[in-house]
Amino acid sequence: MQKYFVSENDFLNKRITGDDVFHIRSVMRYRIKDQILVSNQSKTVLCEIRSISDKEIGYEILCEENGNHELPFFTSIIQGYPKKDKLEDIIQHGTELGVSEIIPTIMKRSVFKLEEKKKESKRFRFMKIAKEAAEQSNRDRIPIIGDIQYLNQIDFSSYTVKLVCYEEEAKHANQSRLKEIVSSLKPNDRIAIVVGPEGGIAEEEIAFLKENGFIPVSLGKRILRTETVVFYCLSVLGYEWELL
Amino acid sequence: MQKYFVSENDFLNKRITGDDVFHIRSVMRYRIKDQILVSNQSKTVLCEIRSISDKEIGYEILCEENGNHELPFFTSIIQGYPKKDKLEDIIQHGTELGVSEIIPTIMKRSVFKLEEKKKESKRFRFMKIAKEAAEQSNRDRIPIIGDIQYLNQIDFSSYTVKLVCYEEEAKHANQSRLKEIVSSLKPNDRIAIVVGPEGGIAEEEIAFLKENGFIPVSLGKRILRTETVVFYCLSVLGYEWELL
Numbered sequence: 001m002q003k004y005f006v007s008e009n010d011f012l013n014k015r016i017t018g019d020d021v022f023h024i025r026s027v028m029r030y031r032i033k034d035q036i037l038v039s040n041q042s043k044t045v046l047c048e049i050r051s052i053s054d055k056e057i058g059y060e061i062l063c064e065e066n067g068n069h070e071l072p073f074f075t076s077i078i079q080g081y082p083k084k085d086k087l088e089d090i091i092q093h094g095t096e097l098g099v100s101e102i103i104p105t106i107m108k109r110s111v112f113k114l115e116e117k118k119k120e121s122k123r124f125r126f127m128k129i130a131k132e133a134a135e136q137s138n139r140d141r142i143p144i145i146g147d148i149q150y151l152n153q154i155d156f157s158s159y160t161v162k163l164v165c166y167e168e169e170a171k172h173a174n175q176s177r178l179k180e181i182v183s184s185l186k187p188n189d190r191i192a193i194v195v196g197p198e199g200g201i202a203e204e205e206i207a208f209l210k211e212n213g214f215i216p217v218s219l220g221k222r223i224l225r226t227e228t229v230v231f232y233c234l235s236v237l238g239y240e241w242e243l244l
Numbered sequence: 245m246q247k248y249f250v251s252e253n254d255f256l257n258k259r260i261t262g263d264d265v266f267h268i269r270s271v272m273r274y275r276i277k278d279q280i281l282v283s284n285q286s287k288t289v290l291c292e293i294r295s296i297s298d299k300e301i302g303y304e305i306l307c308e309e310n311g312n313h314e315l316p317f318f319t320s321i322i323q324g325y326p327k328k329d330k331l332e333d334i335i336q337h338g339t340e341l342g343v344s345e346i347i348p349t350i351m352k353r354s355v356f357k358l359e360e361k362k363k364e365s366k367r368f369r370f371m372k373i374a375k376e377a378a379e380q381s382n383r384d385r386i387p388i389i390g391d392i393q394y395l396n397q398i399d400f401s402s403y404t405v406k407l408v409c410y411e412e413e414a415k416h417a418n419q420s421r422l423k424e425i426v427s428s429l430k431p432n433d434r435i436a437i438v439v440g441p442e443g444g445i446a447e448e449e450i451a452f453l454k455e456n457g458f459i460p461v462s463l464g465k466r467i468l469r470t471e472t473v474v475f476y477c478l479s480v481l482g483y484e485w486e487l488l
Contacts, residue, residue, distance in 0.1 A: 098464075175488060220342075221482075224381065225337070238465075243419050
């Protein structure tokens with residue numbers, strides 16, 4: 001069943017406004033008496049549609065839903081800004097796989113010109129993709145999309161577990177480090193995972209991250225693209241902690 | 245270092261022909277004395293480029309490489325034919341993640357018109373994507389791209405472990421089935437994983453698959469898109485068996 005995230009105000013007033021009205025009317029083609037899920041990100045309710053107009057959908061609440069679709073950790077992907085539309089794929093699939101936060105990060109090898117005036121419109125588009133993916137995948141919360149920033153501007157102090165996916169690490173001995181760390185996580189851990197852009201992570205960035213407590217981990221025997229690294233990390237968190 | 249898969253004939257004659265010549269000359273801009281990896285899919289050698297012409301690259305072998313970049317299983321994704329270019333993404337990222345075979349499969353809810361005359365050109369394109377992704381990710385072998393076929397045409401008899409990713413299963417009790425199966429695999433197992441197209445798997449298809457020995461598995465608490473299901477399954481196989 002389709003879920004819609006609404007503002008606190010719309011949740012209190014039992015209505016849906018904005019872009020979702022078009023989605024309900026013209027994409028899903030819902031009619032009066034059809035059922036939908038509505039969430040304010042702290043509570044989800046099963047609802048029956050009672051009124052449909054150009055600008056607003058009205059509904060009545062049938063019952064509260066048991067929201068339990070989140071990973072037991074706060075998981076932040078600190079993503080080296082990639083080429084083309086890859087960040088949109090990362091946000092979309094990352095949301096399905098349970099990411100809590102994505103911070104688009106300009107790293108040394110990012111091929112990205114920072115145009116100040118476009119920063120906010122880009123972030124707005126990313127947030128829209130995250131909201132739609134969260135609705136479609138039945139998340140309880142919409143992931144946070146951070147400001148586009150430089151690696152050395154990020155405040156790492158809130159994270160309890162800090163990992164950096166580093167291809168060179170694959171050549172060294174300790175292949176099992178990721179597995180050891182993932183399998184020994186504790187509920188409410190706050191995990192930060194740094195993923196480099198296409199050209200990888202520069203040596204000085206690795207040094208900087210290590211100084212800040214980041215542990216380099218290998219993801220196995222093959223070279224993965226930047227977006228694939230994200231899918232791998234989030235998949236294994238779910239596999240280790242949700243299939244119980 | 246960039247790898248190139250060549251035919252048995254080119255391997256014997258220490259040369260590279262075809263599209264890779266353009267890649268070496270104009271994309272990578274390699275010069276004489278630069279090093280590359282060359283593979284015939286059973287052996288990989290480190291080589292030094294000795295001659296560059298319009299149609300052929302010549303090389304000398306420096307040493308044999310220890311090829312060990314494959315999952316310990318034969319893993320086949322039986323992929324419900326998805327919309328748009330999603331199959332290309334699945335082949336590209338699936339190859340990075342170690343898939344052995346992808347069979348594009350027309351299922352009940354596939355939105356796909358089978359044009360016989362385009363079948364071969366599509367498959368040719370898929371094989372090219374698989375080859376390039378295998379080279380970039382440093383695989384030892386190029387995944388097999390099967391013929392586009394209907395679900396009931398596939399011969400399942402060679403597979404020793406048969407799974408079907410089924411969203412409805414997520415509502416039932418046994419959430420841990422995938423983890424139990426993956427963690428108890430044996431080397432040389434041949435795994436078939438059925439992944440539905442966008443609309444999911446029809447009930448009669450699930451019945452058919454169960455009759456053929458397929459076990460329905462859940463992939464956790466969220467609804468994943470068809471391509472994300474593939475990335476998840478292959479990631480967890482690598483996580484469980486490569487990070488040792």
